[in-house]
Amino acid sequence: MKKVAFYTLGCKVNQYETEAMLEMFEKEGYSQVDSEEFADVYVINTCTVTHMSDRKSRQYIRRMKKKNPDAIIAVVGCYSQVSPEEILDIEEVNLVMGTNERRTIVEEIKKLDASKKVSTVDDIMKVRAFEEIEISQSNGKTRAFMKIQDGCDRFCSYCIIPYARGGKVRSRSMESIIEEVKKLASNGYKEIVLTGIHVASYGKDIKDDQMTLLNVIKEINKVEEIQRIRLSSVEPVLFTDEFVSEVSKMKKVCPHYHLSLQSGCDETLKRMNRRYTIEEYKTIVDRLRENIPNVAITTDVIVGFPGETNEEFNKTYEFLRDIELSQMHIFKYSPRKGTPAATMENQIDPQMKQFRSEKLLNLSKENFNKFASKFIGEELEVLFEQNIVDNKYEGLTPNYIRVVVDSNEDIRGQILKVKIRDVKNEYVEGILV
Secondary structure: OOEEEEEEOOOHHHHHHHHHHHHHHHHOOOEEEOOOOOOOEEEEEEOOOOHHHHHHHHHHHHHHHHHOOOOEEEEEEHHHHHOHHHHHOOOOOOEEOOOOOHHHHHHHHHOOOOOOOEEOOOOHHHOOOOOOOOOOOOOOOOEEEEEEEEOOOOOOOOOOHHHHHOOOOEEOOHHHHHHHHHHHHHOOOOEEEEEEOOHHHOOOOOOOOOOOHHHHHHHHHOOOOOOEEEEOOEOHHHOOHHHHHHHHOOOOEOOEEEEOOEOOOHHHHHHHOOOOOHHHHHHHHHHHHHHOOOOEEEEEEEEOOOOOOHHHHHHHHHHHHHHOOOEEEEEEOOOOOOOHHHHOOOOOOHHHHHHHHHHHHHHHHHHHHHHHHOOOOOEEEEEEEEEEEOOEEEEEOOOOOEEEEEOOOOOOOOEEEEEEEEEOOOOEEEEEO
């Protein structure tokens, strides 16, 4: 039996696509091994959000060929899409595929040996159809990330992704989504996480009033075995009065929304080409909190964006301190060649980025502790995902609080009630009820 190993960088969409490609290989008789083991085929699913992502991909490519000089090295994903010639020039690489036509990967590899080099990368800007690849196996997991959309037409000034994923929105058909949900449910998944490159744009490319993200959620809500529905990162403009009112009525929809912010300063948002103001963002946060009890709102923030003055950063800090989001992911701005922001004036000093990052990380810890402390003494339902050490198990509440409990039994894959006892750093401890 031939062996295949995957190494995946980047976002949840990449992780989903890796799972889908793995199933293709397994259907052709391959067995999966760890990426550090000997394999006949190594597939590197790349990210290109930063130049560091590109470097990690190149380092891994070279390392894998040393594991087996006769192996086929296939490089796929976003870095491949934006820089196919650069990757094909790497001596160890045999196959370069972009962010489309991954369903042909096994077929392409069958044509190759370790001496051949091929690129199948096409012009992603001309692609109009959603690429139908899917997962159906449980692989011992409890949450399934499901890709329902691809492409992005936002063109934020710091982001290379529209050039890697296409500048046209492509939506998956409702029939295909529900078919996969039912397969996943029959294989033991209890939670579906809807993901994509710009999920809020779902249905924009299809002239059908029923093809909306809200209707996707409603249809998944009808699948009995699925107990939780969660959204991945979304832009705040999705949350109209109608959307919030409807999702608040569906008990399966998790009260957790990751609303991408990036900056709490309007001047900075404008340079980023983000299409909302902080006042609009706050209105949406208030709307969610007024309609959904115990809702958790998390976000992403970039510090050190070109031209971000001390005054602009302080506006961001004060906004985030006042709005008290439950958790924040903080990123130091990294110039990405090919984006407008990379050539902007007034690039920020690395030490200043570090200072600002640490200040917001400390605020995030404070906000999480304040949010999680509200639940001490309460009983929450937790979907347990993994055994972290000895008899300790970890899982998530619907509102995205990470919970650790002691159990002498294997409770992975179960939704159980837990009484919250104590708040730690970025998680809570509890006892099974």
